[in-house]
Amino acid sequence: MATIRDVAKLAGVSVATISRYLNKSGYVNVETEQKIKKAIEALNYEPNTVARGLAGKKTNTIALILPDISNPFFPELARAVEDVASMYGYTVILCNSDDEGVKEKSYIEVLKKKYIDGIIFASNTLDSADVEQMAKKGIPVVCLDRVPPKQSCSVVRSKNREGAKLAVEHLLGMGCRKIAHIYGPQEFITAKERLVGYEEAVKHLDWYSPTFMIQGDFRIEGGIRATELLMERHPDVDAIFAGNDLMAVGALKALHRMGVQVPGQVAVCGFDGIGMTEITQPELTTVAQPIYEMGALVSRILIKKIEGTLEADQTYELDVALVPRESTLRRNGHESS
Amino acid sequence: MATIRDVAKLAGVSVATISRYLNKSGYVNVETEQKIKKAIEALNYEPNTVARGLAGKKTNTIALILPDISNPFFPELARAVEDVASMYGYTVILCNSDDEGVKEKSYIEVLKKKYIDGIIFASNTLDSADVEQMAKKGIPVVCLDRVPPKQSCSVVRSKNREGAKLAVEHLLGMGCRKIAHIYGPQEFITAKERLVGYEEAVKHLDWYSPTFMIQGDFRIEGGIRATELLMERHPDVDAIFAGNDLMAVGALKALHRMGVQVPGQVAVCGFDGIGMTEITQPELTTVAQPIYEMGALVSRILIKKIEGTLEADQTYELDVALVPRESTLRRNGHESS
DNA sequence: ATTTTATGTGTAACCGGTACCACATACTTA
DNA sequence: TAAGTATGTGGTACCGGTTACACATAAAAT
Structure with a gap:
């Protein structure tokens, strides 16, 4: 696997320029751009996600915490979540909490250490205090089917x-x-x-x-x-x-x-x-x-929240039929x- | 979040010693150990998984690629996979391939860049050549329900x-x-x-x-x-x-x-x-x-393979009833x- | 003619760990 | 007694990116 330094060397520029090119941040001359493109092509370079995660504290990974994926309600939800996540370039980690607070907390610990970008809770154990805490620590959270925990996170539910x-x-x-x-x-x-x-x-x-x-x-x-x-x-x-x-x-x-x-x-x-x-x-x-819409919506909201394009936390009440x-x-x- | 250097400073030792203590690699004096323990306690230190991943190319994450989690066969399987994975300290990424080769390949690309430790395939699209390639690149793979692809990976199936x-x-x-x-x-x-x-x-x-x-x-x-x-x-x-x-x-x-x-x-x-x-x-x-046993087994095999304790790749044929x-x-x- | 401003690029510190190597003692062993 | 080995620790280069900052040049504004 080629690294950004390999590309820099081959293209005859610095790693900073490569990084700028990759992230479309800052200026890069069109000709330089071409050279970089060629170098990347030649080396079959792909930026390393883990390194990016470490440097930027962003991993493009979200977690879905639900009681039990084998409960027939959740597969469709999970599918929806994953569909929109992958559409936006995110990867989904699956967690079964069995509605046990201990498991939920332990997952959260693990996930935090992994620099997960956000969490979807479809589990019922977590209380407002916990959500509050997560919010304070800067981990975007969106919940499913619960009363708005003092509006520190968005909630999707149905009527x-x-x-x-x-x-x-x-x-x-x-x-x-x-x-x-x-x-x-x-x-x-x-x-x-x-x-x-x-x-x-x-x-x-x-x-x-x-x-x-x-x-x-x-x-x-x-x-x-x-x-x-x-x-x-x-x-x-x-x-x-x-x-x-x-x-x-x-x-x-x-x-x-x-x-x-x-x-x-x-x-x-x-x-x-x-x-x-x-x-x-x-x-x-x-x-x-x-169900599918709920999953898709909750996923979309979380991603918006992660990317900072969510105006305000809100409770979405979906119609049932x-x-x-x-x-x-x-x-x-x-x-x- | 405290870092290993904070702990080192507080404990009055070097980061190397902390690392040795954490990973139980190399020598650490008992008294030093106590000091470190105290420092970790005091700072509420938790090693950062991403940094570890970057340094060690091991992320304690596995991927489960299946056709569609909303197909009723898979939730129980996924549950089993996640259960044993979490038991061994691994986290599971869920991928829906819809049995489309393109999606599968694109997932694999993403996963490789994430330094995923291994992959479970419960999808039918991947051909032996692909599996072979993964194996060559050092990514442990275990498959479900397919003929052994030239024995380059373990397979779990039933009779x-x-x-x-x-x-x-x-x-x-x-x-x-x-x-x-x-x-x-x-x-x-x-x-x-x-x-x-x-x-x-x-x-x-x-x-x-x-x-x-x-x-x-x-x-x-x-x-x-x-x-x-x-x-x-x-x-x-x-x-x-x-x-x-x-x-x-x-x-x-x-x-x-x-x-x-x-x-x-x-x-x-x-x-x-x-x-x-x-x-x-x-x-x-x-x-x-x-189904559950198949998931548990496939997960256990993958983890063994990742941790190098798997003697040889094998095909496991489980009894049906x-x-x-x-x-x-x-x-x-x-x-x- | 001089000061801004926009464009373009490189250096190096940093993210938070791991691990190789050097070095220092304290015991064994030959 | 000299060499060898087990124990214990620190320095620091790495993993592979990002980004703040410095610096240079060209075009635009005053």
Whole structure:
């Protein structure tokens, strides 16, 4: 591998000039430029990223910290992040935090020492204080799905409350009368907001009772258990709105095992819009988040922040969309468009 | 951030001694050691990874190049890779190649300039010549699912041919008489081997005809189309063995649309063992690859290779296991254990 | 005619580590 | 007793870039 000094020697100029040429900083004569171009060509020279990183404290690398890439929500997000990162010449480091603060912190330490340019948090553990600290140390951070931590970083999220209402309205529109909700762990903002949205949408209805809300764990297994409990408690429910798609899948499984017809007896609606919803039987109605767009946006924001072209930190709330499918299709249903 | 020189000054020794202490290379007096420890503590010193990378050409970073992280096969693999990497103090860079040679090559260029320590290829585009070249340039490479490229790198794969036979035998054991196969793109070794396995297992049977083999694209859509074609061509098939789970899911969907009972009229078996197979209705029988283990192994091998503790390049063929589920359950079936 | 300003280039310090080599002691060993 | 070896430490050149600063010249402004 040729170095900048080799190029300088061959081109008959100093390394400073080469550097100036490479970074288009400062003046370089057109003729000199030609000589340099030729030398670079001849030596097949490629600037060394690590040396650049050391000298400039910029590595063109960002980190994506998420709970678990094998959770079906994240691959698409990661793909989006990587797509726009690579488009802008950045490389992505993948970190699985399992939502454990310790792991998250240890990753952050490692990443700082690597002169990472910025971090995307799609993990729920980090508290505002941590984010604050990062911000203070000059590491650009962008978060996904969390309340703005005192506006020290940008946040991308989607309209969970509205989404939950959309779901309930859709179910009502399809003729459902008693709609239960399986909510996710309340330490997750998303779960909380969806629960609030559900409550707001149903609390004024005559059948409403808090017993229609039941806790899940955002996973299939939790959806199954919650559904079993729910059906025992309220054999009369005719719709289940799950706080995420995995739990909705669980509901589907549980209902199937119980011999309950979906959507005939009970309609099921999920939230997230992961690919799985298209392969269940029946296909799952869901409130889809624009997952890819969220990833792309969060990545773009981070890069802007890194490159100093971001005006101000902001919270972006993306629209969700109800995707009606078989699991909520009721023969007597009339979609209220 | 304190530097090694700050520590040296505070401890009253030279940077060389600090470096020796940090890397446990060369002698350091016990008392000196204590002084250094104290100084490091006091300054909260952490060696800078980038500087180390530049000086030592070792960055403790590996790259994982795969076709697409949003393809459900890869998240679990990526998780495994990252798990063992982080266990050994390595960081993982994620690259989506879309199986396009150009992208792959461009990633490799970027990665080389970053002094990446090694690469895991789970992508199918790279030819032996490329791998050879990498090997020559001293970049450790380990591949997934490909024929050993002239043994210039280690390869981890699973027993595709055996797996296909397992599938066919299982289907026969369940009483199926006419088993079709939807095979994947033949540029993928895995697809080819599974096809061969299928052929070997059925060619001696009286009903056998090449028309029972039909091409898919390793995706759901292709599975659907292939199944439609197949059922038109052979309305008498009673089992479909798909070259991967996604196509099996497609088959399930297509059959469901046609009103064909699964497993009643047609049994369906997939290959891979991705999570999706557990949420279809009926749940999908599949030949499961040990995906996590493959990722963990490939990662461990790469790290060994990087650290020079790998004796020799080798091909590891992992066992696959038939996971019988509803989609192949036939009332008159008698599992041949 | 003189001062600015724009253009063009080189020297060398610096980023923060690693590691080779020299040098100094204190023990062994021949 | 001289040579050899294990222990301990420091100086400093490197890794391969960036960039502040000094300096030179030509064109423009006063």
